[in-house]
Amino acid sequence: MSPSRFLVSIAFLAIAGSFTAVGAADADDWHDWIDAETERLYDDVVEWRRHFHRNPELSNREFETAAYIADFLRGLDMEVTTGVAHTGVIGVLEGGRPGPVVGLRADMDALPVPSRVGLPFSPDVTSEFLGDEVPVSHACGHDAHMAMLMGVARMMAERRDELPGTIKFIFQPAEEGAPPGEEGGAELMVAEGVLKNPDVDVVFGQHIWSPAPADMIGYRPGGMLAASDRFVITINGKQTHGSTPWTGVDPIAVAAQMIIGLNMIVSRQTELTKDAAVISVGRVRAGVRNNIIPESAELIGTIRTLDTDMQDKIHADIRRTVEHVALSFGATAEVDIQRGYPVTFNDPDLTEAMRPTLERVGGGRTRVMDAITGAEDFSFFANEVPGLYIAVGASPADLGPGEAAPHHTPDFRIEESAMKTGVRALANLTIDYMLAADGD
Numbered sequence: 001m002s003p004s005r006f007l008v009s010i011a012f013l014a015i016a017g018s019f020t021a022v023g024a025a026d027a028d029d030w031h032d033w034i035d036a037e038t039e040r041l042y043d044d045v046v047e048w049r050r051h052f053h054r055n056p057e058l059s060n061r062e063f064e065t066a067a068y069i070a071d072f073l074r075g076l077d078m079e080v081t082t083g084v085a086h087t088g089v090i091g092v093l094e095g096g097r098p099g100p101v102v103g104l105r106a107d108m109d110a111l112p113v114p115s116r117v118g119l120p121f122s123p124d125v126t127s128e129f130l131g132d133e134v135p136v137s138h139a140c141g142h143d144a145h146m147a148m149l150m151g152v153a154r155m156m157a158e159r160r161d162e163l164p165g166t167i168k169f170i171f172q173p174a175e176e177g178a179p180p181g182e183e184g185g186a187e188l189m190v191a192e193g194v195l196k197n198p199d200v201d202v203v204f205g206q207h208i209w210s211p212a213p214a215d216m217i218g219y220r221p222g223g224m225l226a227a228s229d230r231f232v233i234t235i236n237g238k239q240t241h242g243s244t245p246w247t248g249v250d251p252i253a254v255a256a257q258m259i260i261g262l263n264m265i266v267s268r269q270t271e272l273t274k275d276a277a278v279i280s281v282g283r284v285r286a287g288v289r290n291n292i293i294p295e296s297a298e299l300i301g302t303i304r305t306l307d308t309d310m311q312d313k314i315h316a317d318i319r320r321t322v323e324h325v326a327l328s329f330g331a332t333a334e335v336d337i338q339r340g341y342p343v344t345f346n347d348p349d350l351t352e353a354m355r356p357t358l359e360r361v362g363g364g365r366t367r368v369m370d371a372i373t374g375a376e377d378f379s380f381f382a383n384e385v386p387g388l389y390i391a392v393g394a395s396p397a398d399l400g401p402g403e404a405a406p407h408h409t410p411d412f413r414i415e416e417s418a419m420k421t422g423v424r425a426l427a428n429l430t431i432d433y434m435l436a437a438d439g440d
Helices: 003-021 024-054 063-075 142-157 185-191 251-269 308-329 348-365 418-439
Strands: 079-084 088-094 097-107 126-129 132-135 164-172 202-209 217-219 222-225 227-236 277-286 296-305 332-339 344-346 366-368 387-393
Touching: 024 063, 024 142, 024 418, 063 079, 063 088, 063 142, 063 164, 088 142, 097 142, 097 418, 142 164, 142 202, 142 418, 164 185, 164 418, 202 418, 217 348, 227 251, 227 308, 251 277, 251 296, 251 308, 277 308, 296 308, 308 332, 344 348, 344 387, 348 366, 348 387, 348 418, 387 418
Parallel strands: 097 164, 097 202, 202 387, 217 366
Antiparallel strands: 079 088, 088 164, 126 132, 217 387, 222 344, 227 296, 227 332, 277 296
16 A cells, blocks of 8 residues: 555544544534435426436537536536536535535436437437437436536535535546547546646545435445456458368357357456456457358457456456467467456545445445446546445336346436435535544
8 A cells, every 4th residue: 555545544534533523513404404405406406307318418529418517507606617528517616614625526428329218308319429320318327417416516505605625516528438539538537637726635426226226325345346448359360161161260160269268267267256257248240251261250348347456367368368269270369458447446444434424314225235347437536536436226116126227228217216315425425524524
């Protein structure tokens, strides 16, 4: 552990211990007020969410979304910066009392996925994606994320004079990934200084989560979501007629054996009692007609890991497996592994310090989650400053356990009342961290 990280850890332990020393009346006043304001603002939060749902925009193209948010934040008399990482918006709310700087983040982009849930506010929007005109929808809940953060912004702006610290509201574009040939998302926001001036001490984020019961709060110290890497394997054989395969080297047969070998890396060569890992081949491309064995084949897939050492080992295992399978058939192969989002890592000390807040907000519905093999570029923020990322259950009330449509699908929908839990969670995490630091 680096000296700076050690000092940060000691500070969090002090915060966790000092929160009980904060004036109970002060904390209780804030908590009760947040509960009341959440109820009062709920209709507005729903209206904002439905506006974004009706008007989705793809990654790095969130122009109208960003303008809407910027106007809203300016109306709260915040210092507002636009155009960060193309379309990102930052609002800074400086409190009337000195204290830490807390970053709160929501993502803004929609997906090239049609919506078929038939809600009155369902979108009828198309946009250009990879050269095609495609339907667009908020099929992952980012519309709710923006609306919840706007609720917290309006709430905290009302008591800015009493706020013991500063809040930086981060509305981030391109969480789903920038278009090919472009930069974007949290990585670019960090590079452009989103966590500086004023310097952010901690960052909190959340994701609405349709598979979980409505109003559940899920968290996990350490790896919460996986690193996401992309691989491309090019297999070079020798083309020949399909009737005489022995006169060539069949790259399709090699590809089949490679897929088996890749699956064996996780099932037989990876210490899964330590953390989960996934290797999936999502695309196989080879050949032009039925009676020609082609010269080459291509495998494209994804790697998901929750531990950086395991990530490095799996990359090496893939290269070794590909090289030796190809050699055994008389073929050659090249492997290109592109690192994507890092592990979304919840700082253990910060998580422990804020655990009482999550348990109070969620009551009996707060739980430690299993790790998620999906990925999130909140990880770039949490790699720079201590972060805590939570999940808020939002399974629709009319569906039974396990019946909710997954994220990124046309049938995705949420229980809107779950946004109350999200607003309360972010607001309470913010004020409890500030009050604890204030009382330390």
